[in-house]
Amino acid sequence: MSETTGEPRGVAVGARGHGGDPVLDGRRERGRRTRESILSTAVDIASVEGLEGLTIGRLAAELGMSKSGLFAHFGSKEELQLATIHAAREIFVAEVVEPARAAERGLPRLQALLDAKLDYLRRGVFRGGCFFDAARLEYDSRHPGPVRDAILDEFAGWSKLVTDCVRGAQREGHIDPQADPEQVAFELDAIGTAANLRMQIRKDADGFARAQQAIHDRLAALAA
Amino acid sequence: MSETTGEPRGVAVGARGHGGDPVLDGRRERGRRTRESILSTAVDIASVEGLEGLTIGRLAAELGMSKSGLFAHFGSKEELQLATIHAAREIFVAEVVEPARAAERGLPRLQALLDAKLDYLRRGVFRGGCFFDAARLEYDSRHPGPVRDAILDEFAGWSKLVTDCVRGAQREGHIDPQADPEQVAFELDAIGTAANLRMQIRKDADGFARAQQAIHDRLAALAA
Numbered sequence: 001m002s003e004t005t006g007e008p009r010g011v012a013v014g015a016r017g018h019g020g021d022p023v024l025d026g027r028r029e030r031g032r033r034t035r036e037s038i039l040s041t042a043v044d045i046a047s048v049e050g051l052e053g054l055t056i057g058r059l060a061a062e063l064g065m066s067k068s069g070l071f072a073h074f075g076s077k078e079e080l081q082l083a084t085i086h087a088a089r090e091i092f093v094a095e096v097v098e099p100a101r102a103a104e105r106g107l108p109r110l111q112a113l114l115d116a117k118l119d120y121l122r123r124g125v126f127r128g129g130c131f132f133d134a135a136r137l138e139y140d141s142r143h144p145g146p147v148r149d150a151i152l153d154e155f156a157g158w159s160k161l162v163t164d165c166v167r168g169a170q171r172e173g174h175i176d177p178q179a180d181p182e183q184v185a186f187e188l189d190a191i192g193t194a195a196n197l198r199m200q201i202r203k204d205a206d207g208f209a210r211a212q213q214a215i216h217d218r219l220a221a222l223a224a
Numbered sequence: 225m226s227e228t229t230g231e232p233r234g235v236a237v238g239a240r241g242h243g244g245d246p247v248l249d250g251r252r253e254r255g256r257r258t259r260e261s262i263l264s265t266a267v268d269i270a271s272v273e274g275l276e277g278l279t280i281g282r283l284a285a286e287l288g289m290s291k292s293g294l295f296a297h298f299g300s301k302e303e304l305q306l307a308t309i310h311a312a313r314e315i316f317v318a319e320v321v322e323p324a325r326a327a328e329r330g331l332p333r334l335q336a337l338l339d340a341k342l343d344y345l346r347r348g349v350f351r352g353g354c355f356f357d358a359a360r361l362e363y364d365s366r367h368p369g370p371v372r373d374a375i376l377d378e379f380a381g382w383s384k385l386v387t388d389c390v391r392g393a394q395r396e397g398h399i400d401p402q403a404d405p406e407q408v409a410f411e412l413d414a415i416g417t418a419a420n421l422r423m424q425i426r427k428d429a430d431g432f433a434r435a436q437q438a439i440h441d442r443l444a445a446l447a448a
Binding site: 005050134136137138183184186187188190191193194195197198207210211213214221 | 274355358360361362406407410411413414415417418419420422433434435437438445
């Protein structure tokens with residue numbers, strides 16, 4: 001199907017008709033929606049059972065679709081896994097990154113980013129907690145290949161974003177310019193990861209209050 | 225086999241003969257050693273592939289043993305998983321908890337505990353990084369039952385140990401008596417967990433230097 005070629009994105013942009021055949025456009029649109037709904041389920045399954053548990057068969061059973069129908073959208077398990085990572089990224093960007101962009105530069109934006117991340121964890125945006133933390137641990141010591149590389153890229157992108165926000169807060173004169181931005185980003189992100197782990201295993205929302213407190217204290221200690 | 229009853233421990237203590245039948249004692253000793261060697265392999269497999277991936281068949285293949293031979297030691301996958309968690313705990317206690325006990329009370333003991341934990345991660349005591357972090361994420365949103373409960377117990381025990389060491393440092397007048405010991409323990413432990421995740425996915429030992437620095441800074445800020 002032509003609509004499955006191109007970038008493996010959960011939310012395709014610019015997929016509208018170009019004044020061409022309206023029947024073909026309608027089919028494309030339906031194909032796009034089907035793909036989105038498949039990926040939304042795939043993201044939830046993977047957040048709970050891991051990306052390795054995300055087989056075409058498992059997904060077909062959950063969706064009540066045929067395996068051959070799914071194969072038409074994703075030619076292989078690996079393609080499905082990569083598309084799922086991209087779909088999870090789109091959700092994460094919409095839920096965490098975009099809201100933070102609306103905040104003022106500097107410390108407000110850094111604080112908004114960290115708050116949005118905790119809020120995304122607290123609300124359980126993915127059925128199994130943070131999709132990316134789960135993927136990181138699943139692909140830690142094994143499975144080299146494109147799926148692992150994609151997870152690594154997502155993690156590097158997130159780390160860079162937090163570090164850039166720390167640098168932004170330094171540039172605006174909001175936090176200590178002497179602090180090592182990568183070190184600060186590491187510590188702030190560590191707190192969110194720990195809260196997620198605690199929440200997942202103990203269903204203990206206290207972790208979020210602790211994380212919020214820890215982030216607040218850390219930023220207060222760094223205030224310029 | 226009688227030597228498999230009793231506590232599912234990797235390193236049995238007091239399993240020596242009681243002046244009974246020397247042939248029977250010899251058999252018991254061999255059984256105990258076999259069990260230990262099986263569990264040592266099981267711990268490594270589970271640290272990489274997860275406890276769910278630890279099937280009798282998978283373990284038999286790695287050890288070159290028959291499945292029925294393994295079933296004689298562990299009657300079910302669940303029994304094997306529980307025994308593996310206990311074996312991992314014994315290793316963790318020997319590698320992390322015991323060395324810290326040798327340090328002086330208060331801040332030195334807390335610091336020794338955190339250093340030993342980072343050192344255990346850095347040395348890769350388990351093939352796949354921290355056995356318990358991996359298990360926590362694997363059993364997060366799913367699989368209620370005795371295996372999940374055992375992981376929860378281990379995590380609660382570790383959290384309590386770190387919190388007790390923080391309280392000890394407060395009692396000795398080494399760190400701020402006003403600090404909330406559970407909050408401090410949460411933050412200190414979060415740093416180690418984050419370093420482990422980074423190390424596993426990126427093979428990036430920088431995480432340990434960052435973690436060491438973060439723990440040092442956090443404790444210095446709390447110094448009484």
